Amino acid sequence: MTSKFRRVLATGVASACLFAGAAYADTMKIGITQNNVGVDSYQTTYERAFIAAAEANPDVETVVLDAGGDVARQIAQMEDLIQQEVDAIIIWPTNGEAVIPAVRKAHNADIPVIVTNSNIAEQGFDFIKSFSGPDNITQGSRAAEIMCDKFKDMGIDGEAQIVQISGQPGYTTAIERAKGFEDRLPEVCPDVTLVETQPGDWNREKSQRVMEAFLVKYDDIDGVYSGDDNMGVGALNAAKAAGRDGIIFVGATNFAVGYEAMERGEYWGSIYQSxxxxxxxxxxxxxDVLNGEDVPFLNYFDTPKITHDNMAEFSKPVF
Incomplete structure (x- = not known):
C-alpha cells in the first residue's frame, strides 16, 4: 500500500471513529461473507487484513464468514447475518447473479449491503449501498494495452495469436476482466487474434492443465492473458515444461509469484492490486455508510499497470 493511501485511510478511520461515537451508543456490528478464503493467497491476505483493520477500530465488531466458493452456503450466511441483526453486511459474492435474492432480503430488512472486490449483477444494484473494490473492466483493458504494446515492440502486432485463461465462470470479476480485455484488444491491436478462452477457476494447477492443452492444440501461441497472476504462473509453468519459449504472459492482480517471474524476465506484465x-x-x-456519509456507488481504488520495465516502482506483493 502506498504511503499516500495509508495516510488517507488512517484519516478516514479516525474520522469514522469520531462519528461512530455520535451515531451509535454501542459498537457497529458489521458482518462479512467472503467468497472462498482458501482458494488463493489474495483472499487469505484480504481476510487477515480485514480482521486486523476491524480489531484496530474500537467502535467496530465483526462477524467474519467464508462461503468456501459455495453459493448456497453464502446465501445461508447472508440469512444468518440478517437474523443476527448486524448493522451492515459486506459480501464478496460467489456468484454475481445467484446472491441477489439474499442481498434483496437484507435490503428489505433495512441492513445496508456493501459489495466488495467483485460486484453483483446490475439487476441487484438497487439493493446495495456501494461497491468497494477494483474496476475490473479497466483492469482487463489495461492488460490488453500491456500485451499490445509489447507485441508492437516485438514487431508482431500484425500477426500474433493469443489464448486467454479466465477466472471462475459466472463470477463477476472473471466476466469483467475478460470483457475489458476482449473489448480493448481489437481497438489497440486489431490484427492480433484471440484464438480461444478457457476457465482456470483462479487455480494455478488447473490453469497449468488448461495451458498444456492449448500447447498441444496450437503450434503458434505468442501471448497468454490470464485473469490473475496465480493462473498466469500456472500457464507459464506449462510452457516452460514444454520448452515453448518466447510467449508473452500478461495477467491481472499481481501476485508475488507473478512479481518474481517478472523479475526473472519470464512474465511480462500485470495489474497491481493490493x-x-x-x-x-x-x-x-x-x-462511512453507517455514519451517513456520502459514499460513491462505485467506490473504486486505482490498479495501475506493472511490467518488467517499471516493476521497480512497486513493492513486491505480500500475497
Whole structure:
C-alpha cells in the first residue's frame, strides 16, 4: 500500500471513529461473507487484513464468514447475518447473479449491503449501498494495452495469436476482466487474434492443465492473458515444461509469484492490486455508510499497470 493511501485511510478511520461515537451508543456490528478464503493467497491476505483493520477500530465488531466458493452456503450466511441483526453486511459474492435474492432480503430488512472486490449483477444494484473494490473492466483493458504494446515492440502486432485463461465462470470479476480485455484488444491491436478462452477457476494447477492443452492444440501461441497472476504462473509453468519459449504472459492482480517471474524476465506484465487496500477500503466504506456519509456507488481504488520495465516502482506483493 502506498504511503499516500495509508495516510488517507488512517484519516478516514479516525474520522469514522469520531462519528461512530455520535451515531451509535454501542459498537457497529458489521458482518462479512467472503467468497472462498482458501482458494488463493489474495483472499487469505484480504481476510487477515480485514480482521486486523476491524480489531484496530474500537467502535467496530465483526462477524467474519467464508462461503468456501459455495453459493448456497453464502446465501445461508447472508440469512444468518440478517437474523443476527448486524448493522451492515459486506459480501464478496460467489456468484454475481445467484446472491441477489439474499442481498434483496437484507435490503428489505433495512441492513445496508456493501459489495466488495467483485460486484453483483446490475439487476441487484438497487439493493446495495456501494461497491468497494477494483474496476475490473479497466483492469482487463489495461492488460490488453500491456500485451499490445509489447507485441508492437516485438514487431508482431500484425500477426500474433493469443489464448486467454479466465477466472471462475459466472463470477463477476472473471466476466469483467475478460470483457475489458476482449473489448480493448481489437481497438489497440486489431490484427492480433484471440484464438480461444478457457476457465482456470483462479487455480494455478488447473490453469497449468488448461495451458498444456492449448500447447498441444496450437503450434503458434505468442501471448497468454490470464485473469490473475496465480493462473498466469500456472500457464507459464506449462510452457516452460514444454520448452515453448518466447510467449508473452500478461495477467491481472499481481501476485508475488507473478512479481518474481517478472523479475526473472519470464512474465511480462500485470495489474497491481493490493488485498490489504481492498479489505481496508471495504471496511471503511461500511463504516462511512453507517455514519451517513456520502459514499460513491462505485467506490473504486486505482490498479495501475506493472511490467518488467517499471516493476521497480512497486513493492513486491505480500500475497
Amino acid at each position: 488485498p490489504v487496500d481492498d479489505a481496508e477500503a471495504a471496511l471503511q466504506t461500511a463504516i
